Amino acid sequence: MAATASGSQDDLRNGQQRPMLASQRAKQEQTGPSEANRTGKFGGYFTLGYKEGFHQWWTSISPAVAEHNVMSFVPYLRKPPTHTETGSAPASTNHSTMSIHDDSAHKAAPITTNSITDPYGPRTWHSNLVKLSGKDRALNEFSVERVGEKIDDNLVILHGYGAGLGFFYKNFEPLSRAQGWKLYALDLLGMGRSSRPSFRIHAKEPQGKITEAENWFIDALEEWRVVKKIDRFTLLAHSLGGYMAVAYALKYPGHLNKLILASPVGIPEDPYAVNAAMPEPGDSTLANEFSQPESDVTQTSNPNIPESEKVGDQNNFWNARTQAEKERDEALAKKRGDKNTPTAPRKPLPKWLTYLWDANISPFSLVRMSGPLGPRFVSGWTSRRFSHLPPEEAQALHNYAYSLFRQRGSGEYALAYILAPGAFARSPLIRRIQGVGRQMMTPPPVSSASSPSQASQPTVTSPTKVRENGIPVVLMYGENDWMDVNGGYAARKKMQEEKERALKGKSEEERKKDNGDSKVVIVKKAGHHVYLDGFEEFNQVMLGEMEDVRRREGR
Numbered sequence: 001m002a003a004t005a006s007g008s009q010d011d012l013r014n015g016q017q018r019p020m021l022a023s024q025r026a027k028q029e030q031t032g033p034s035e036a037n038r039t040g041k042f043g044g045y046f047t048l049g050y051k052e053g054f055h056q057w058w059t060s061i062s063p064a065v066a067e068h069n070v071m072s073f074v075p076y077l078r079k080p081p082t083h084t085e086t087g088s089a090p091a092s093t094n095h096s097t098m099s100i101h102d103d104s105a106h107k108a109a110p111i112t113t114n115s116i117t118d119p120y121g122p123r124t125w126h127s128n129l130v131k132l133s134g135k136d137r138a139l140n141e142f143s144v145e146r147v148g149e150k151i152d153d154n155l156v157i158l159h160g161y162g163a164g165l166g167f168f169y170k171n172f173e174p175l176s177r178a179q180g181w182k183l184y185a186l187d188l189l190g191m192g193r194s195s196r197p198s199f200r201i202h203a204k205e206p207q208g209k210i211t212e213a214e215n216w217f218i219d220a221l222e223e224w225r226v227v228k229k230i231d232r233f234t235l236l237a238h239s240l241g242g243y244m245a246v247a248y249a250l251k252y253p254g255h256l257n258k259l260i261l262a263s264p265v266g267i268p269e270d271p272y273a274v275n276a277a278m279p280e281p282g283d284s285t286l287a288n289e290f291s292q293p294e295s296d297v298t299q300t301s302n303p304n305i306p307e308s309e310k311v312g313d314q315n316n317f318w319n320a321r322t323q324a325e326k327e328r329d330e331a332l333a334k335k336r337g338d339k340n341t342p343t344a345p346r347k348p349l350p351k352w353l354t355y356l357w358d359a360n361i362s363p364f365s366l367v368r369m370s371g372p373l374g375p376r377f378v379s380g381w382t383s384r385r386f387s388h389l390p391p392e393e394a395q396a397l398h399n400y401a402y403s404l405f406r407q408r409g410s411g412e413y414a415l416a417y418i419l420a421p422g423a424f425a426r427s428p429l430i431r432r433i434q435g436v437g438r439q440m441m442t443p444p445p446v447s448s449a450s451s452p453s454q455a456s457q458p459t460v461t462s463p464t465k466v467r468e469n470g471i472p473v474v475l476m477y478g479e480n481d482w483m484d485v486n487g488g489y490a491a492r493k494k495m496q497e498e499k500e501r502a503l504k505g506k507s508e509e510e511r512k513k514d515n516g517d518s519k520v521v522i523v524k525k526a527g528h529h530v531y532l533d534g535f536e537e538f539n540q541v542m543l544g545e546m547e548d549v550r551r552r553e554g555r
Helices: 002-014 020-031 033-038 050-058 063-071 206-228 240-251 294-298 323-336 351-358 363-369 371-385 391-405 411-418 485-503 508-513 535-552
Strands: 111-113 123-131 138-146 153-158 181-186 233-238 256-262 446-448 459-461 473-478 518-523
Touching: 050 371, 063 391, 123 206, 138 206, 153 240, 153 535, 181 206, 206 240, 206 411, 233 240, 233 535, 240 256, 240 411, 256 535, 363 371, 363 391, 371 391, 473 485, 473 535, 485 518, 518 535
Parallel strands: 153 181, 153 233, 233 256, 256 473, 473 518
Antiparallel strands: 111 123, 123 138, 138 181, 446 459
16 A cells, blocks of 8 residues: 555656646636636636546545545655555445455554654654444544653544544644654544444434434544553544534543643534524625635734734743633623623524535535536635645645545534534533533542452452542634634633632642643634644644643653
């Protein structure tokens, strides 16, 4: 596989023709507005031409090769390891390319960079498929480990809806410089290059359906943790992954030492019904994910967010909560008439979209059904989200996204059970996020022997349940994020109130042991994909948070 993937990578980089998206953008710049007029209302939205789109559909590369090509842009990792146990061939209507191949020929050997070629090495990079119990359940994993160092801490990264671990290619190398850490990135079950078992909901009542959909993902994450024999870890999760990270922390307490939510979905309540009066389309924040030009995200500053709130040269994320923050929170609460629930703009949704959502027809179903038009449809999103990147990287991400979007549907069908139309959660996290780090848990059993003669048969005692002492929670947003940052402030407020309640009447010693801190971080000139839009500041923030974990753990 290494030779095949590497060859595909060389074809992309060294071929005679320019990347397709870059070529189409150049054509649009040359032809001007008249070209968009000739191609109709949406002509300027889908940047990939019909001919180029058909060519990509006909010659589509496999998800494994697409992932490999993206990962080849990781610094100091010219030939990344890429297993082919899943995603070894392009999608087919008769066969799922996410079927699991167990033979050793499809496994990837780890690659170790030395201190000569890697100034921050040596480091070992590994691509792996972690088998879980049950039929067709396995998680795609990419890991980076520092060689010759004791691993004390683990960072686990989860992507958002329909995405894959390759989208974090700008973060793997900088974050793996941290001493004492091992980095893992996972594809959620039923997404990316993880296996794609059939998704079915058996519950009849609404809350049961929500819980069952959440458990689909978080039970797989917990089983992965057990298989890897990891006791505690720091969890970084984006968008829908952030929603699932909160659900995981509530169901499986005691295994997180920090929770970092990057533009998480599902925090605020939905203050409007789907059938409410529709405002102008420009008021929609969800629409920005598909229509907002990347220049509006990475090259503009949001005047609605004070400069003191943004991460930048001032490094304000190190500072404690300021009086200005308190005054702003109070003003927002007073304006809302509620202390905990953030405001959110109305989500104007056409009836056809509401129908498709409730019928559980995912956006990726439309990509699959569109056949040769699929790459063109996907280009409407990728050309905007990745336009700030070098053309070769933007093209590799477009190919990667399309290769994943056209795979057999699986975990994507959970969306309609978790989110209502408009990207509001059916069970909002604002109602339960204060419970993160405050759950009852059972410590591991303790073995004891009362005398040497009983040493061969120690007594195993089951300790009584204890309550968690809180965990640090970081809510990170881009300053031009379409996700509602007020949800982050409201979540922080609820967690702070819960901490005060939990520590009421406690001794000074018990207060010192509590780790329940929370804060909101805003990254300058970044949008919803904060880890990619503002990757340099994002990585700086993350390294600071990782160092904070080691300080708290006394390392």
